[in-house]
Amino acid sequence: MSDQELKDQRKDSEQQQEKIRYVDVYESSGRIYTRKITGFFQKLRRYTGLPLLAGFLLMPWFVIDDRPAMLFDLSTRQFHILWLTFGPQDAMLLSWLLIIAAFSLFTVTVLVGRVWCGFTCPQTVWTMMFIWAEHFFEGDRNKRIKLDQQPMNPRKFARKFGKHSMWVTISLITGVTFIGYFTPVRELIAGLATFSAEPISAFWVLFFAGATYLNAGYMREQVCKYMCPYARFQSVMYDQDTLTVFYDYKRGESRGPRKPDEDAKAKGLGDCIDCSWCVQVCPVDIDIRDGVQLECIDCGLCVDACNSVMDKMGYDRGLIRFTTEDAIKNGTTHVFRPRLIGYAVAVLLMIAVFAYTVSNRVPIKVDVLRDRGANMYRVVGDDIQNVYTLKILNLDPADQVYRIEVRGEHHFSLGGYRPTVIEQGELLSFPVRVSVPRGELTTTKTTIEFYVESEDNPELNTTATASFIGPTH
Numbered sequence: 001m002s003d004q005e006l007k008d009q010r011k012d013s014e015q016q017q018e019k020i021r022y023v024d025v026y027e028s029s030g031r032i033y034t035r036k037i038t039g040f041f042q043k044l045r046r047y048t049g050l051p052l053l054a055g056f057l058l059m060p061w062f063v064i065d066d067r068p069a070m071l072f073d074l075s076t077r078q079f080h081i082l083w084l085t086f087g088p089q090d091a092m093l094l095s096w097l098l099i100i101a102a103f104s105l106f107t108v109t110v111l112v113g114r115v116w117c118g119f120t121c122p123q124t125v126w127t128m129m130f131i132w133a134e135h136f137f138e139g140d141r142n143k144r145i146k147l148d149q150q151p152m153n154p155r156k157f158a159r160k161f162g163k164h165s166m167w168v169t170i171s172l173i174t175g176v177t178f179i180g181y182f183t184p185v186r187e188l189i190a191g192l193a194t195f196s197a198e199p200i201s202a203f204w205v206l207f208f209a210g211a212t213y214l215n216a217g218y219m220r221e222q223v224c225k226y227m228c229p230y231a232r233f234q235s236v237m238y239d240q241d242t243l244t245v246f247y248d249y250k251r252g253e254s255r256g257p258r259k260p261d262e263d264a265k266a267k268g269l270g271d272c273i274d275c276s277w278c279v280q281v282c283p284v285d286i287d288i289r290d291g292v293q294l295e296c297i298d299c300g301l302c303v304d305a306c307n308s309v310m311d312k313m314g315y316d317r318g319l320i321r322f323t324t325e326d327a328i329k330n331g332t333t334h335v336f337r338p339r340l341i342g343y344a345v346a347v348l349l350m351i352a353v354f355a356y357t358v359s360n361r362v363p364i365k366v367d368v369l370r371d372r373g374a375n376m377y378r379v380v381g382d383d384i385q386n387v388y389t390l391k392i393l394n395l396d397p398a399d400q401v402y403r404i405e406v407r408g409e410h411h412f413s414l415g416g417y418r419p420t421v422i423e424q425g426e427l428l429s430f431p432v433r434v435s436v437p438r439g440e441l442t443t444t445k446t447t448i449e450f451y452v453e454s455e456d457n458p459e460l461n462t463t464a465t466a467s468f469i470g471p472t473h
Helices: 003-019 040-061 088-112 115-120 122-138 141-149 154-179 185-193 199-219 221-227 230-237 301-313 325-330 338-359
Strands: 070-073 078-081 084-086 244-247 320-323 364-370 378-380 383-394 400-407 413-415 427-437 445-454 461-469
Touching: 040 070, 040 115, 040 122, 040 154, 040 185, 040 301, 084 088, 088 115, 088 230, 088 338, 115 122, 115 230, 122 141, 122 154, 122 199, 122 221, 154 185, 154 199, 185 199, 199 221, 301 320, 364 445, 364 461, 383 400, 383 445, 383 461, 400 413
Parallel strands: none
Antiparallel strands: 070 078, 078 084, 244 320, 364 383, 378 383, 383 427, 400 445, 413 427, 445 461
8 A cells, every 4th residue: 555545544534533423421411591481281280290399398297196197207117107107017018109109100101201200200390499490580591691601790699699599498498398207397497496406307407408409400400311210211111102292293394494474385394493492491401303312301391382482473283292103103092002001900909909908907016926945835833834025016096005815726824914005106025924734735836826906996906826835745
């Protein structure tokens, strides 16, 4: 190969290298300045988000049976939810609840895409509150861009200070409310106000307030794009009949600007005027016209923005709308399909079983441990005796006195137990002796049953089985 050919090859290689574009998939796209928009889906978000937000803020303040209506008391390992109290023994119910929530999410995703993310996800709800504070203090999109480009001055400082003060206020309220689910909120606020709160509680309030400030104020779309796992597996949940936000490319292309009274069809243009409003209102900074993307949270902002532009142009609404891929391509949609029906049936069955289990749950737990010392049994006169340790956990809202019986195929008697008041949430552990006449035993191991019943409420009862060991004959 000649020197000239080597030079030409090197030059071609350098030109190819210049064309290569390296993209860091985790690189921030820079600050997103969203445009304020109103419309149907923004009203819908308000009607769905405000009740959930109000429930989150008010629930720790409600009182049931002289305790917060919702309190997860980690120190005593008791979880109070409305009129029910759960303990560590109820961990299976929590597992069921999480499985039900997961399958419900799958069902909703197959049916209507990521509407959870767009309308009720805490990250979205709090981000929208922070964006509202930006609009209130700094103005709409263009005003905020100009404000950030200006050097610091009294006007800019006042607007920035007002915005961040609102952010901090929302964050602190969020932190206090969240920790109010683990510590009685009235005591927590009184302790914080007088600087007498427990250090661990104060730490977690500040921690969650700081996390709220960073996530909703600065990270925003980064949480949705890189930290939330939902975006990663949504693609396997979608199908051609999943209802989600789509751009109708058949109607919109080719794009191009035009005047309202201009005949766009004669120029070969579609209905999209390429105004980029759909991009300017997007909280995750994507262009929905590029197709379905994992960053899209189905918030409907682009739908409202495009509809407002269509109204101004005198075109039909729905260039960007909630629809399905099959509807865009073929004009048909299949709502009831095997996967959706399977998910729905599974969710309904799990909810029914869960509701039945909770409604028939007895708020008393009994554990029996037999003494496994050197002498597995004792001979006391004409009786054979075993020693057990009983643990009774009272999860009923009221204090209870329980009576105990020992049942079996022989005449068993119980000793060492005196009925005692067990307070709500208290775990009482005590030893008992079970005796049986020696002449009645026919085997070395017999199953017995401890029957525990409330003296005030006979319907409050449960049983626990154990083994009774005797001598060999």
